[in-house]
Amino acid sequence: MLDMELLLPSGEPVTLPTLLSYRSHDPLAVRIVFHTDGDGQVLWAFARDLLAQGLRRPSGQGDVQVWPGAVGAVGHEEVLNLALSSREGTAWLRAPLHGVAEWLERTYRLVPAGRETDGHDLDAELSRLLPGTA
Template structure:
């Protein structure tokens, strides 16, 4: 059984000339995937776009620029007006999004209350997981 913490918010897609378009987004964290946070974007179609990345990367990105891979994050501003910038890159291109940093920080705190840092693998049967990886699912 998986517990989850979901939160709806509006992120802003930043266009080349600085214009911002609202993109309804769901932040999602699941205990069955304890190292990852998921962003699910609803881009005005029947399809959604999901992006998963390291929860600790998001935590570090709330304080300083980080993310050498397909996700690069940095904070700007202070207080209730602070924003978190996310650049999501794939072979098809990149998107820059902006989200309210205080909202993300509060949601992230809830994920760490559910699964504290360092306890992500508690309760895992490592031998069984390795067996599945090495020998395939039964």
């Protein structure tokens, strides 16, 4: 569990308990579950590579954008910013950059970068998903 901050339109942060998850059988994606008031949950899934790139530089377009930054009076606390957009609107969130980086490193120990498709027949999967392309 990781606490992220949801930034309200006023700029005021609200703590949002968050669960980062990774599944080695779906190695290209990461999932973030935001726990809202009561028993509510909001799930977002996006590319693991996008999250990794966002630790170092602004990355992503459209629904998910990720970039590093700093907050605090002297700008020493490094954060990871996430902008998530849907039909309902856009949410801007911040997380401790170091905590996300450590979690992401553990995913790369499970499935190293560049090895995500090992053992998968991508042509067969595409043919199954897109009939008539074989």
